[in-house]
Structures are given as structure tokens and as C-alpha cells.
Amino acid sequence: MSWVTVIWSMIAAACLTLASIHLLAWFKKRAAWSNLLFSLLAVATAALAAFEFWMMRAETPEQFSLALRWLHVPAWAVVVSLIFFVHLRLRAGRTWLAWTIVIVRTLSLLLNFLVGQNLNYLEVTGLRHIPFLGESVSVADGVSNPWMLVGQLGLVLTVVFVADAAAAAWRRGDRRLALVVGGSTLFFILATTVQAVLVLWQVIPSPLTTGFFYMGIVGVMGYEITREALRAAQLSDDLRDSETRIALAADSANVGFWSWDFDTGLFWATAKVLELYGFSPDEKMTYDKFLGVVHPDDRARVDYAARQAFQGVEDFREEHRIVLPDHSIRWISIRAKAYSKPSGEPHRMLGVSLDITQRRQNESEMVELRLELAHLARVLAISELSTSLAHEINQPLGAILNNAEAAKLLLSRDKDRQETIGEILEDIIQDTQRAGNIVRKIRGMAKKSEAHFEPLPVDPLIKDVLKLVNSNLSMNNITLQLDLKPDLADVRGDRVRLQQVLMNLIANAIYAMNNTPSRTLTVRSAMEAPDIVTVSVSDSGMGIDKANQEAVFRPFFTTKKDGLGFGLSICRSIIEEHGGRIWGENNPTGGATFSFSLKAWKS
Amino acid sequence: MSLPSLSFCIVDDDLSFGKSLKRLLNARGIAADYFGSAQSFLDCVPPEQPGYAIVDLHMPNCDGLGLLGKMQEMRYTMPVIIITGQAQADARDLAMQRGALGYLQKPFSGESLLELVTKYEANNSIQ
Numbered sequence: 001m002s003w004v005t006v007i008w009s010m011i012a013a014a015c016l017t018l019a020s021i022h023l024l025a026w027f028k029k030r031a032a033w034s035n036l037l038f039s040l041l042a043v044a045t046a047a048l049a050a051f052e053f054w055m056m057r058a059e060t061p062e063q064f065s066l067a068l069r070w071l072h073v074p075a076w077a078v079v080v081s082l083i084f085f086v087h088l089r090l091r092a093g094r095t096w097l098a099w100t101i102v103i104v105r106t107l108s109l110l111l112n113f114l115v116g117q118n119l120n121y122l123e124v125t126g127l128r129h130i131p132f133l134g135e136s137v138s139v140a141d142g143v144s145n146p147w148m149l150v151g152q153l154g155l156v157l158t159v160v161f162v163a164d165a166a167a168a169a170w171r172r173g174d175r176r177l178a179l180v181v182g183g184s185t186l187f188f189i190l191a192t193t194v195q196a197v198l199v200l201w202q203v204i205p206s207p208l209t210t211g212f213f214y215m216g217i218v219g220v221m222g223y224e225i226t227r228e229a230l231r232a233a234q235l236s237d238d239l240r241d242s243e244t245r246i247a248l249a250a251d252s253a254n255v256g257f258w259s260w261d262f263d264t265g266l267f268w269a270t271a272k273v274l275e276l277y278g279f280s281p282d283e284k285m286t287y288d289k290f291l292g293v294v295h296p297d298d299r300a301r302v303d304y305a306a307r308q309a310f311q312g313v314e315d316f317r318e319e320h321r322i323v324l325p326d327h328s329i330r331w332i333s334i335r336a337k338a339y340s341k342p343s344g345e346p347h348r349m350l351g352v353s354l355d356i357t358q359r360r361q362n363e364s365e366m367v368e369l370r371l372e373l374a375h376l377a378r379v380l381a382i383s384e385l386s387t388s389l390a391h392e393i394n395q396p397l398g399a400i401l402n403n404a405e406a407a408k409l410l411l412s413r414d415k416d417r418q419e420t421i422g423e424i425l426e427d428i429i430q431d432t433q434r435a436g437n438i439v440r441k442i443r444g445m446a447k448k449s450e451a452h453f454e455p456l457p458v459d460p461l462i463k464d465v466l467k468l469v470n471s472n473l474s475m476n477n478i479t480l481q482l483d484l485k486p487d488l489a490d491v492r493g494d495r496v497r498l499q500q501v502l503m504n505l506i507a508n509a510i511y512a513m514n515n516t517p518s519r520t521l522t523v524r525s526a527m528e529a530p531d532i533v534t535v536s537v538s539d540s541g542m543g544i545d546k547a548n549q550e551a552v553f554r555p556f557f558t559t560k561k562d563g564l565g566f567g568l569s570i571c572r573s574i575i576e577e578h579g580g581r582i583w584g585e586n587n588p589t590g591g592a593t594f595s596f597s598l599k600a601w602k603s
Numbered sequence: 604m605s606l607p608s609l610s611f612c613i614v615d616d617d618l619s620f621g622k623s624l625k626r627l628l629n630a631r632g633i634a635a636d637y638f639g640s641a642q643s644f645l646d647c648v649p650p651e652q653p654g655y656a657i658v659d660l661h662m663p664n665c666d667g668l669g670l671l672g673k674m675q676e677m678r679y680t681m682p683v684i685i686i687t688g689q690a691q692a693d694a695r696d697l698a699m700q701r702g703a704l705g706y707l708q709k710p711f712s713g714e715s716l717l718e719l720v721t722k723y724e725a726n727n728s729i730q
Contacts, residue, residue, distance in 0.1 A: 057612065233655040251724040387689060390688065390689060391661070391687075391688040391689045392688070394617075394688035394689070394708070394709040394710060395617050395620055395688045395709060396619065396620075396713065397709065398620050398623070398624075398686075398688065398709030398710035399617070399619045399620040399622075399624075400623075400710070401623075401710040401711075401712065402620070402623035402624045402627040402710075402713070403623045403626060403627070405627050405630075405712065405713045406626040406627040406629070406713075407621065407630075409627070409630035409631055410630050419652040429712075432710055433710065433712070434711075436710045440708075580667075
């Protein structure tokens with residue numbers, strides 16, 4: 001086999017291989033038009049090489065002429081596919097110029113078949129055999145076709161088009177792309193044109209090696225387009241990495257990811273999701289299976305919300321219960337977003353699911369604590385009210401009774417008036433005693449339940465109350481400062497009653513800061529003596545009026561517009577019941593501090 | 604023993620109540636003095652004076668139990684009866700523990716007060 005055969009077959013084979021690879025790529029992804037154009041370019045180049053090879057091996061002028069005529073078909077395809085390939089890759093170039101080139105090249109293709117023997121020769125008069133790559137190949141002598149200039153015009157326009165597109169890409173900043181795609185195309189087109197002119201005008205004795213030059217273009221473009229594929233592969237690797245990272249983060253945060261295809265009804269879900277919903281790890285999740293585990297009371301609501309989300313009404317955000325195989329209840333929070341097809345039909349939904357059972361439990365415990373505190377507050381208020389009433393009413397009743405008894409005694413010496421007034425006084429005495437009994441009975445009824453003392457750590461006590469008032473603090477723009485001594489001794493106390501005291505003190509503090517610009521609430525705990533724990537609540541409010549310092553703990557005393565005046569008096573009752581002490585004082589820097597001290601628990 | 608030989612000191616910040624109790628005792632022919640505060644009682648009554656003290660539990664500055672303590676400190680001979688408008692079981696226990704003769708809740712009748720005293724007198728004379 002000769003070198004010419006080897007080289008030209010290799011060009012054709014290489015081009016066809018590249019063409020088939022990129023044709024396959026285009027089949028996989030129809031939007032990748034540059035892959036299709038590249039395939040076309042490569043096939044045309046292979047065909048070009050085949051016709052050139054036929055020309056070099058031509059035995060007669062007729063054979064040579066015919067081969068050259070047919071060579072213009074792949075040559076046309078090469079130019080057209082090359083122009084649009086460059087247009088796509090560089091994202092530049094004038095579209096009208098591209099179509100002008102197509103028209104000119106098509107015209108020259110028509111002339112090729114209509115005038116003379118082909119576009120280049122009116123007539124091939126004879127063949128010469130010259131040495132090329134160590135063997136003898138055919139070149140033609142003949143009369144040049146003046147219409148060849150139309151073909152040359154097409155090539156010149158192509159050069160202009162590519163140069164213009166490359167310049168635009170360069171200006172845009174895509175310099176590498178402009179150099180590789182634009183530069184190489186220009187170089188090979190110029191090379192092939194110059195060689196064709198020199199050969200066809202018989203300046204140098206050589207066969208046409210256009211295929212060889214176009215193979216250069218195919219090589220460079222192949223490199224460019226493959227590089228793109230490599231970069232995509234790299235990106236997909238990166239993407240997979242970041243997906244793994246997100247999945248790991250989600251797992252450690254107990255969050256499950258899922259995506260739900262509307263058409264198939266199938267779910268793709270991370271292992272966490274399956275675990276959350278109580279499915280086995282290899283189970284295929286479907287929407288119906290999902291609805292099946294949702295608590296019957298929540299099912300309709302969740303289903304409705306999911307469908308609304310697919311209608312694009314709003315995001316899918318639900319908190320719902322599920323029933324696990326062992327019949328236990330788990331709370332799940334779902335946040336998801338639906339995506340629709342370009343046609344507007346529902347396509348799929350991406351979402352996360354999170355286990356919020358613990359949070360829900362805490363919330364319901366908080367609600368219970370709040371109810372307990374509210375109930376206790378009522379009981380204590382009634383008890384405090386009746387205590388005060390009893391004291392206030394018993395006092396005058398006592399005086400009335402004494403006076404009536406005295407009057408009766410004095411009257412007994414005056415026989416005349418004794419009877420009537422004596423009866424009147426007897427009635428007063430009896431009614432007074434009756435009133436006294438009623439007061440005693442009310443006291444008896446309103447007696448607060450017995451306090452239940454236990455060893456109580458102070459820290460959780462404070463934190464439980466703060467949980468209840470937290471929203472209140474942020475609503476009032478109050479900064480909370482905690483100064484809690486660690487390792488405090490437990491106190492001897494009744495948990496709910498002491499929480500009531502703290503609630504009252506904090507509520508007063510919040511009220512006191514109603515009209516102050518800087519609002520800081522400080523809760524402190526400390527060991528005052530080896531067996532005394534002190535808790536204090538400080539505010540940055542208006543402080544206690546000097547005149548009221550004693551009175552604030554008295555029942556019915558209030559500075560609030562709509563207060564009953566029981567809060568601090570109840571606090572004092574509770575703390576005294578605990579054998580502790582409660583007091584209030586003004587801070588040197590403004591505001592007031594209310595503190596109470598309690599005995600530590602001794603086992 | 605006859606009742607008129609008794610004498611009482613009434614210590615109560617409630618003027619109306621104090622006056623009425625003094626009036627009641629006087630009507631029975633019993634001597635009684637009224638003091639508006641613990642301090643005025645301590646100022647006017649010497650420790651060796653015989654008789655009974657009727658002391659209100661709730662008073663500003665020095666309350667009933669405080670006065671009881673001071674009287675014991677200063678070796679007053681007169682027994683103390685604590686009276687109050689409030690009904691607190693633990694206050695009764697506390698008063699009795701500290702050595703009060705009795706504990707009466709307002710409103711109380713003159714009978715119940717004198718009953719307490721005569722019982723005490725009877726016990727003392729037996730001994």
C-alpha cells in the first residue's frame with residue numbers, strides 16, 4: 001500500500017469515527033446542534049478526501065473531471081456546516097453573511113454541474129503524472145473555468161465571516177475560543193484556498209490536498225467540542241460531590257430529601273425519608289403509600305395542601321402526624337416546592353421532611369404548664385382576695401360586736417328601755433356573728449391547696465418560665481440577660497408556685513419597661529449563704545416610687561391601670577409559705593430588682 | 604376570784620376596735636386601757652404591772668408576735684392573748700408556741716375572752 005492510500009484512508013476513517021461519536025451525542029441530546037453540525041463537517045471532510053483520492057488515481061482526463069465535479073458536493077457541505085458550527089460555537093457572526101455564503105456556494109455548486117466539466121475546468125485536456133509522497137499521482141492540464149471565481153468568492157466571504165465572528169468573540173472576552181475556533185478555521189481555509197489557486201492555475205505541480213487541510217479543522221473543532229464534554233463530566237462530578245455533602249449534612253440534621261414525579265407518582269427519597277416515614281430501606285415509596293401512613297385526622301388536610309401546591313397556589317408546608325408500624329405517633333414537618341412543565345402542567349415536587357416530634361412534645365408540655373399556672377393564679381388570687389376581705393371585714397365586725405355587747409350590758413341597768421333596745425342589740429350581735437361565720441366559711445372555701453415541697457433545681461425552673469415569656473419579651477423588644485450561677489444547691493419548693501412567683505415578677509418587669517427606651521431584663525441566681533439560694537429579676541424600667549416601697553407587697557396595691565393589686569401580694573404569700581423572703585429595691589443605675597431567697601433542700 | 608379585780612391592756616392599731624373592746628370590758632366593770640401601738644404600750648406599762656395584754660397580730664412596725672417577744676425579753680408578768688382579723692392556722696400555732704395565753708379571731712364575743720381568762724385564773728389558783 002502506498003502512502004497516499006494510507007494517509008487519505010486514515011483521514012476518512014478518523015473523520016467518520018469522530019462524526020459517529022458526535023452524531024450519537026446529538027441523538028442523546030437533541031438541543032446540542034453543534035454536535036450535529038460537527039458530524040456533518042466530519043462526514044463531508046471524509047467524502048472530500050475520498051474524491052481527492054479518486055482524482056489522484058484518475059487514469060483518464062474524464063475520470064479526473066468527474067471526480068472533481070463530485071468533489072464539490074462535500075466541499076459545499078463542509079463550508080455550510082463549518083459556517084454554522086462557527087456561528088454556534090463562537091455565539092457570534094452575522095447571520096445574513098452566513099446565508100449569503102450559503103447562497104453563493106450553492107450557486108457555485110449549480111455552475112459546477114452546468115458549465116464546463118466542473119467548476120474548475122471548462123475542459124481537462126490531459127493528465128500528467130507527477131511524484132507525490134514517493135509515488136506517481138495524476139494532476140490535470142486544461143482550460144480553466146472563469147466561473148471558478150464564484151467559488152473563490154464564497155471562500156473569501158467565509159474568511160470574512162469567520163474573522164468577524166472571531167473578532168466579536170475576542171472583544172466579548174472569549175479570547176481562547178476566538179483563537180482556537182476562529183484562528184484555526186481561518187488558517188486552514190486560507191491554506192486550502194491558496195493551495196487550490198496555485199494548483200489549479202498550475203503554478204506548482206501538486207495534487208489538491210483540501211481534505212488534508214479540512215482534516216485540520218475537524219481535528220481542532222473535535223478537540224474543542226470534546227473539551228466541552230470533559231468539562232461537563234467534571235461539573236457532574238462536582239455536582240455529585242456537592243449532592244453527597246448536602247445529603248450528609250441533611251442526614252446529620254435529621255432532614256430527609258425527596259422528589260416526587262407527578263406523572264409516575266413515584267418518589268425518589270433519601271434513606272432518612274424512608275426511616276422517618278417508617279418504610280423499609282429498599283421500599284419503593286409512592287404518594288398513596290405516603291398518604292397511607294399519615295394520621296387519619298391529618299390526611300385530608302395534607303392531601304389538599306399537596307394538590308394545592310401542584311396547582312401552583314402556594315408552597316407545600318405542613319406539619320402532620322404519621323402512624324408508625326408500632327402504632328406510635330411521629331410529628332413531621334414538610335416543606336416542598338412544586339415545579340411545572342413549560343406547558344404549565346404539574347411536573348414534580350422537591351421537598352424536605354423533618355422529625356419535629358420532640359418540638360411538638362415540648363410545645364404541648366408548655367401549654368400544660370401555662371394552663372397549670374393560669375389555674376393556680378386564679379386560685380391564689382381568690383385565696384388572697386378572701387384573706388384580705390376577711391381581715392378588712394372582721395375588723396369592723398369585731399368592733400360592732402364589742403360595742404353591741406357593751407351597750408347591752410350598760411342597758412341592763414336601765415329597766416325601762418331594756419326590752420326593745422335589748423332585742424335590737426341582741427339582733428345586732430347575732431347578725432355580726434353570722435357575718436363573721438360567713439367570712440370564715442368563704443375563707444375555708446377559698447383555702448388554697450397545700451403546697452407540695454420537693455428538692456428543686458433553680459436553673460430549669462427559671463428556664464421553663466423564660467420559655468413561656470420569650471415571645472412576650474421579643475414582642476416588647478426586651479433584651480434578656482441571664483446571670484445564672486452554675487451548680488446551685490436545690491431549693492425546698494413547690495415547682496408550680498415558684499414558677500408563678502417568677503412569672504409575676506417578670507410580668508411586672510415587662511410592664512415597668514413599657515415606656516423606657518432601653519429595655520433589658522436580667523434574671524440572676526446566686527448562693528447568698530451556704531443554705532440560701534437567691535433569685536432576682538431586674539428591669540431597666542421606671543423603678544419603685546420611694547413612697548410605695550413598703551406598700552407594693554400589700555394586697556389591692558397597684559400602679560397598673562387595670563391591675564387588681566394581687567401579684568406581689570401573692571408572691572409574698574407563696575415565698576413566706578416556703579419560709580423564704582421576698583423584697584424589692586431600686587437599682588443604682590435605674591429600674592428595679594425584685595428578689596426572693598429560699599432555703600436549700602436538706603435531705 | 605371576782606371579775607372586776609382583773610385589768611386588761613389592749614394593743615391594736617385599729618382605733619375603732621380597740622375603743623369598742625375597752626368599752627365592752629368597762630361595761631362589765633373591768634378595767635381596760637387602750638394603746639394604739641406596741642411602742643406606746645411598752646412606754647406606758649411597767650413590766651411588773653399585773654393584768655392581761657390583748658395584742659393584735661397585724662400591726663405596722665412591731666406586730667403582735669414581736670411585742671410578745673419583747674415582753675418576754677423585758678420580763679413582763681402579764682399573759683398575752685393574741686387577736687387577729689385573719690384566720691391563719693399557722694399563726695395560731697406560732698402564737699401558742701411562743702407562749703401566748705390564747706388566740707382569738709375577730710369578731711369574738713366578750714364571753715369567749717373572759718372564758719379564756721377565767722380558765723387560766725382557775726388553773727393558777729389550783730396550783
